[in-house]
Amino acid sequence: MDSIRKSKFARINAAGAALNPPLRYAIAVTAMAAANLPDLVTDLTKACESSLSNTQMKQFIELTRESLLKMVSTIGAPRVINSIAALMDNVDESIKAQLPICSHRRREEYDYDFIRGRGRELWQSVYSKQADKLEQKIGSWYPDLIEIIQTDLYGRLLADCRILDAKSTELCTIGALLPTNVPAQLKSHIIGAGRLGASPEEIAAATAIAELVST
Numbered sequence: 001m002d003s004i005r006k007s008k009f010a011r012i013n014a015a016g017a018a019l020n021p022p023l024r025y026a027i028a029v030t031a032m033a034a035a036n037l038p039d040l041v042t043d044l045t046k047a048c049e050s051s052l053s054n055t056q057m058k059q060f061i062e063l064t065r066e067s068l069l070k071m072v073s074t075i076g077a078p079r080v081i082n083s084i085a086a087l088m089d090n091v092d093e094s095i096k097a098q099l100p101i102c103s104h105r106r107r108e109e110y111d112y113d114f115i116r117g118r119g120r121e122l123w124q125s126v127y128s129k130q131a132d133k134l135e136q137k138i139g140s141w142y143p144d145l146i147e148i149i150q151t152d153l154y155g156r157l158l159a160d161c162r163i164l165d166a167k168s169t170e171l172c173t174i175g176a177l178l179p180t181n182v183p184a185q186l187k188s189h190i191i192g193a194g195r196l197g198a199s200p201e202e203i204a205a206a207t208a209i210a211e212l213v214s215t
Contacts, residue, residue, distance in 0.1 A: 008040075008212060009047050015208035018201040021052060022060040023168055027175040027206050030067045031213035033083035034075045035179040040213070041086035049092060058098050061091055066163040067172040073153040074176040104162060112151070119155025122166065126192035167197045171206040178210035 016024035025048055032040045048060055064087060068080045088096070124131045139146040158169055170193035177186040193203050 009044065011212050012044075012209055015212055016205045018199070018205040019171075021048075022056055022063050023171070024205070024209065025060050026063040026067050026164075026168075027172050028209050028213060029064045029083060029087060030071055030172045030175040031179055031210040033068055033071065033079050034176045034210075035213055036079050036082065037213070038082045038086035041083045042090050045087050045090040049090070054095070057092075057095050061087070061095060061099065062163055063168070067169070067175075070157050070160075070164065070169060071172065071176045073157050074173060075180060105156075105160070110156065115155035116151045117155075118159045119150040119153070122154050122159040123150055125166070125195060126170070127188065128195060130188075167193065167202075170196050171198055171202060174203065174206040175210045175213075178207065179214045 012024070012028050016027065019027070025044060028044060029041050032038070032044070048057060052060060065084060068084050068087075072080050123135065127134055135146055135150070138149065158173075159166070161169070164172065170189055173189045174186065174193060177189060190203055190207070193206070194200070198206075
């Protein structure tokens with residue numbers, strides 16, 4: 001890394017001190033993906049290789065891949081693909097060998113009513129008193145949109161907490177939203193992160209990391 005990028009890495013560490021390193025860097029990569037900066041993902045991955053333990057590195061990769069997958073709902077597949085390629089192309093083979101080779105999302109586990117219910121439950125948790133009003137508003141614009149958001153994006157993606165729990169998902173969502181300049185949605189998910197158990201310090205850290213990536 002050149003000196004400017006080394007400095008950014010150091011500032012990410014300082015800004016994200018309230019977060020454990022694997023999650024800190026997962027949020028950073030998520031923000032880089034949102035800003036479409038795969039070269040920075042490459043640099044960060046290499047820096048993590050030299051600074052994290054084997055266990056931490058494996059956790060960083062697991063959390064980051066899951067965050068990027070979930071953020072297909074927020075930043076779209078092309079940017080996710082660019083960044084996950086930059087991530088995985090720079091991971092040591094010894095770490096890759098420890099990762100699962102099959103998807104844990106299997107067709108037979110997707111009962112529609114369960115997934116829909118799980119999605120609406122997360123929706124209610126994030127938006128609280130505004131949840132029903134927002135659901136009705138989006139549904140009035142296009143019923144299919146709220147169906148896809150709550151069932152496929154929230155139910156199938158965001159509410160799957162086997163790798164990345166709900167609180168961490170919201171912190172990563174902050175990382176994804178800030179570079180995309182959607183202040184209303186960012187505000188909602190900052191509040192949502194608090195509702196799902198994130199501390200003010202953790203929320204501030206996720207926000208600061210995303211701001212650093214964006215500048």
